[in-house]
Amino acid sequence: MADAGRDDPADAVQRQQQLLGELGQLLQHELDALLAGQPLQLPDLAARKSALCTELERLQVGDAAASPQLHALLKAVAEANARNGQVVAAMIRNTQGALDILRGAAGAVATYGPRGESSRTVSRPLGSA
Numbered sequence: 001m002a003d004a005g006r007d008d009p010a011d012a013v014q015r016q017q018q019l020l021g022e023l024g025q026l027l028q029h030e031l032d033a034l035l036a037g038q039p040l041q042l043p044d045l046a047a048r049k050s051a052l053c054t055e056l057e058r059l060q061v062g063d064a065a066a067s068p069q070l071h072a073l074l075k076a077v078a079e080a081n082a083r084n085g086q087v088v089a090a091m092i093r094n095t096q097g098a099l100d101i102l103r104g105a106a107g108a109v110a111t112y113g114p115r116g117e118s119s120r121t122v123s124r125p126l127g128s129a
Contacts, residue, residue: 016059017073023052026049029041030045031083
């Protein structure tokens with residue numbers, strides 16, 4: 001016997017709204033972990049995000065995005081995801097800068113090798129351990 005609730009587009013839209021709400025909360029937890037310097041939480045959060053996204057893809061419904069509430073949730077989740085991506089990108093830049101300093105590449109000139117790979121030429125190393 002088929003589940004009648006699964007065939008009802010209104011139920012599917014309601015489930016999408018619920019999942020998007022959970023995804024929004026998960027993105028906030030991800031941001032909190034990033035800002036608190038707790039990277040060990042990120043793999044679990046990523047797995048949970050993936051599961052929610054898989055479920056959302058499974059629930060795709062015809063004009064579901066026409067629902068104002070669903071559209072607002074989609075926009076909020078997309079913005080939260082973009083924000084978290086910007087935080088991660090900034091952290092990567094900061095880490096790369098710190099590594100460059102430790103490697104003595106501060107003030108180095110960026111050049112490109114014969115195969116287009118980026119390299120840095122350093123006039124004087126910072127020091128060695």
